[in-house]
Structure formats: C-alpha cells, structure tokens
Amino acid sequence: MEYADRVTRVEPSATLAVSNLAKELTAEGHDVVDLSVGEPDFETPENIVEAAEESLERGDTGYAPSNGVPALREGIAEKLQADGLDYGAENVIVTPGAKQALFETFQTLVDEGDEVVLLDPAWVSYEAMAKVAGADLSRVDLSPHGFQLEPALDELADAVSDDTELLVVNSPNNPTGAVYSRAAMEGVRDLAVEHDVTVISDEIYQHINYGPEHVSLAGLDGMFERTVTINGFSKAYSMTGWRLGYLAAPAEMIGEAGKIQSHSVSSATHFVQYAGVEALENTDAAVDEMVEAFAERREFLLDLLDDYGVQPPTPEGAFYTMLPVDEDDEAWCTNALEDAHVATVPGSAFGAPGYARISYANSKERLREAVERLADENYL
Secondary structure, three states: OOOOHHHHOOOOOHHHHHHHHHHHHHHOOOOOEEOOOOOOOOOOOHHHHHHHHHHHHHOOOOOOOOOOOHHHHHHHHHHHHHOOOOOOHHHEEEEOOHHHHHHHHHHHHOOOOOEEEEEEOOOHHHHHHHHHOOOEEEEEEOHHHOOOOHHHHHHHHHHOOOOEEEEEEEOOOOOOOOOOOHHHHHHHHHHHHHHOOEEEEEOOOOOOEOOOOOOOHHHOOOOHHHEEEEEEOOOOOOOHHHOOEEEEOOHHHHHHHHHHHHOOOOOOOHHHHHHHHHHHHHOHHHHHHHHHHHHHHHHHHHHHHHHOOOOOOOOOEOOEEEEEOOOOHHHHHHHHHHHHOEEOEEHHHHOOOOEEEEEOOOOHHHHHHHHHHHHHOOOO
16 A cells, blocks of 8 residues: 555654553553643533533534534634734634644645744644645744744744745744743744745633733734634633634635635534633633643742752743753653653654653642652653
8 A cells, every 4th residue: 555645754743652652651550640741631611511511402413514603703703803803703714623723724825845934842733734735844943042932033034035835833832831922923923024924823822821921913913914823722721622723814714724624524513612602701710720720830840840950941821841851852751751650742843852841731749749750760
C-alpha cells in the first residue's frame, strides 16, 4: 500500500508518545504523575451539563446546521463583539473543537508551496496542519527572548515577506504561557498590512490569563479582513471531550471554509452546541474560580522549582511552564518518566529544544510529588 505525501511528511505526535509510555508504566503498577496533559483537571460546570441534558430531552439529536445552530453563532458573535471585534453571526463557523477550526483554516488558505510562519515554541499541531496543506515553514525562535514576541519583532520582520501566505499567533501561548503585549500585536499588524499576510489568531486560552491585557488581532486597525480568530470551549469551560470550537472570519472566508466543514465533519454535535450557549451565558463565576486555582498552582510550582534553583520564565496565561532541561530534551523526558515516573513533554516537539513542558493542571499535592521525585532522581 502506498501512502499520500501529505501523510508521510507529518511526524507522529510527541505528546501521544509520552502519554502512551505513561499509560504503559501505569499498567505495570507504577504511580505516574502526569504533567503532560493539556486539559483542565476540573469537571465541566454542572449548568453546562444540564443544558446538554435538556437539549437531548428536546430531541436535538439530528443533524445541526453545518455552520452551527443560530443561537450559538449569535452567542459567539455577541461574545466577540464584547471583546471589541466586529463579527456577526454570519462571520462564525461552529466546529467540533478548535483544532478542527484550525484545520479548516489551513485547508482553506494554504496551497502547496505556500509559506507559513510559526512563532516557536509553537503548539505541535500547527506544523502538522501546515505540512498536510503542503506549506513551506519558516520559524521565528522566541526562546532567547523569554518566549515573548515584542523583543523578537525584528526577527519576525526578517521572516515575513510578500511571499508569506499565513502567520500563526497564539496568545496566551501553548506551550509557554506567554501573553503577547499590545506593542507586539501592533508589530504583527504592521507586518501583516505591509505584506498583505493573513494571520491566524489562536485565542483558545484567552480566559486563562493571570493579569496581562488580552489583545485580539482582529480588533486592531487594518486586521479584520486579514485575521481568522480561533477559539473554543475546551479550556475555559473544561469541555475538552465535548469537542466544541469556532472560527470567526470575514464572510467570504466563512463561505469557503464552510465547504470544508460540510464535506468533512458536517457539523458540531447538535446537543453539545446548546451546552455552548449555556457556557457563554451563565458560567463566568465557574471560569473565574478555575483561573484562580490555576494562578495559585502556578505560584506554588514556581516556588517549588525555585527551592531547587530552577527559575523558568513566569507564565502569564494558560497552565504550562517551560522547564530548562538537557540539550537532548527528548531523552530527558523519557528518562524522567522511566526513573522518576513524572510525565512531561519534550520542548523540541514545540520547536524549543532544551526544555520540557510542564502542565500544572494538577493538584498541589501531585505537583509537589512530581518536583520532589525529579529532584530525588537528579533531574533538577
């Protein structure tokens, strides 16, 4: 059997490799502290669950409109308008997860040989999605700048040109937790306008923010027509398994991306969309409580690491920190998992060799256990 080039040019997920090894060790009876997971460790708020149950009882089990039920598209538009973005319901496609929204965007905008610019460290699936679409990648390393974009704008200017088709910006950032400043985003705007570049603004961690201003690119002058805003419900509302996200873009882009959705996944799950309506309307307090818990864990973890002389850049959002480790970060992560039974993700998977991503979506007790195990086995 021969396989398509689009498949063979993509590497297996490094995060899944870590997860598989952790599961093997757990099956053998080892107690693994898993700091590799990219999902909140909180239950979905009860009001959201009840809204889904009510939708099921109404019989919302058939096909939904491909681009999303009107109530949710309108609710998303209202949320975006409250953020200062000029989107209407006609500018929204509801997708089964933000990952699908990203995939549809790459498939809609990128042709074979087009240049896509990534800011490293970058979430692992951006590269894979770009390669599946046939893109040539150009990368800008933010690691020397404490993972911040503003000090790297000159390097970004060197990478972006009239030949650039797409630039991907993710703030708050996975894997670093960095939140990019207004000056950084205005620098992106200036380059995008100068070179007529489309920008993906991935804002899935928007609400998990510990204080810095959140700047949405589509709200900056000159950016509405060249920005695709990606967001969803997985992180803020602890709904990872519900698979509910969205993209917002100019109407012409919606028409083209809608073709991809209609011929692939058809639509997001019908009754789940009404859970999304409830999440937007009545869940702010639960989100605030979760973010407060993450903020406390962040400080707790950083203090623990500082006790051992380790001081990673302070994350400003999301629930990750990048731990400086050996140059061969893949070997470090594998050995730390086998020896200390602590699961982390190699930084090289994100374009950041020499680091390991730690998720603090875990209890303080387990975070302490993880750090002490790593220290005892001389990994700190």
